[in-house]
Amino acid sequence: MGLIHRHKGLVPYLLLFPGLAFLAVFFVVPTYYLANTSLQSGDIFSGYVFTWAWENYSNAISTYHPQLLRSFQYAGIATIVALLVSYPLAYWIAFRGGRWKNLLLLLIIAPFFVTYLIRTLAWKTILEDDGLVVSAFRTVGLLGDDGRLLATSVAVVAGITYNFLPFMALPIYVSLEQVDARLVEAAQDLYASKVRAFLRVTLPLSLPGVFAGTLLTFIPAAGDFINAQLLGTPRQFMIGNVIQSKFKVIADYPEAAALSFVLMATILVALIVYVRALGTERLTV
């Protein structure tokens, strides 16, 4: 104890140590190996050697830019849809949930008690060509007689949206929950309409939640491959599918690693732009 007393400045670092050590071991080291692998050349039989093979990157991008682009499209649409669904949901639970709040929150998380894969497989059954959903859609004319949902981009985007919805809903709920109801009252007392009070008070105060939610949804969604694999066709495959098959089937580790880096870098750039546009500083004040 004496040591800590004498060196009070050390305390924050001691507390930081487990987190930093974790990051070093499970993020910095793997990233180093991945970077190293992405610049290797060779083949699986004779082994891969580090040769500064930058062409892995150009090859990967020129061959797989459609899948890369598609990943961001799907992830973007899924994020927007998840936001549109989650916001009213979170709003309602936060302000109108009353004593049912906890139960309703539990219901949002409930699907997470079942593993990701099983949930997606369940969607496969739900969207079956001879299933209820498809025949209902056909009856009301949303789908033609030969139309189907499974193995289309609609199914893939819907699957992604569904699987990441709680990541969007929960942060929004938390920030809405913290909105001081008196501020809204004050706004209305000052003759703001309900809509105006929402737009000028509640919405801005909940933006940190929206910000966190969109990131938590968009980033993993862009790298997802399960939904495209199970609910889509090769024409819906995303960059995750490519990386998976490059690693697993073709055993072209360098190009797979390069693609992973491209994905990471693209997300990082998108993130910086997004943060600049919305600004975390401004949001949290």
Next chain:
Amino acid sequence: MTERITRRELVRRGAAGGVLLGFPSILAACGGDGIEGQANTGATTTTAPSDTTLAARLTISNWPLYIDVNEDTNERPTVNQFEEEFGLTVEYVEDVNDNDEWFGKFQAQLAAGQPIGRDLTVLTDWMAARMVRLGYVDAINKDAVPNASNLVPALQSPGWDPERTYSLPWQSGMTGIAYDPERTGGPVTSIEQLFTDERLRGRVTALTEMPDTMGLVMLSNGDDPSTVDADAFNRGIETLQAAVDSGQIRRFTGNDYADDLASGNVWACIAWSGDVVQLQLDNPNLEFVVPDAGGMIWTDNMLIPKGGDVFTASTWMDFVYRPEIAAQIEAYVNFICPVEGAREEMLAIDEEIANNPLIFPTEDMLANVKQFDTEAADNPEFKETFQAVTGA
């Protein structure tokens, strides 16, 4: 009520199975899976081929659902019989889900000359050829396998192991077209029809295993898949690409086409004979045809990975090459048995199986099937081209 899952139900749940089984093995690729340690001790003690002492433990690595299981007790009768007769313990692991994945998992150890904790494994022709080529396998102790003479003549000398020095077939199977006539409204007997018939648009799947899909496509194009050159291969790729672009092919699958076929999402597909035999138990309407232009035949082979116990593994091979044991396995597995005399034994067990041409094919059928060029099957460029068409 405790309901046991039969093999047929498992095949039908192939979608779940294929994916679920796939994932633990990805994880296992990153670390040990617990078996290694135990088996290594047994494997490293005896490596000389001339050794004729049985090890205390034999570790067998095989594909899921590829040996008989007593569905009441969940035990494996053939494995138990072997244990009793030879007084040893068999560790039977169903950890081969995919040839590439299996290889990726063990390659580093094999290349470094370390035992992989398995005395025997079962891999498809082209991957078996790769293992032999790279010297990752030990020669079989032939003195311990007199029953190897029961091997059917057609499989006795593949190009990659002409004397069957390193390998012995476990099961063969045919690749052809499966369809549900109630949905298709008639027979589907050619790849051309499968890939272009408008009524089947989006109701068709093909297999992710390149030799199976490309084999059938090349035959349909009039090319010979048993000796593949780049031109013929690329012609096949064009045919396949056209069917993907038109939306005719819905997905590329492993075993999971079984699920889609049973639920009606898919009406016709490229399929494996043994799976269809199982599916027919639920839906007798299902048909399996070898296309007129020809079908494919493949073999999964038993191999002894370097460091495995050669004598004990060879003893197991001899055991499963007894016709009565082979018939016992076949009655459950329903692929094609490579053991001569098994059909006669099968007549006593189950006449229906013995007379099923998908399990004991007729001469005509066998005359119309080809083996895919093992070198082409392992050609990285071909693989990558195929992979690009199948979506990744």
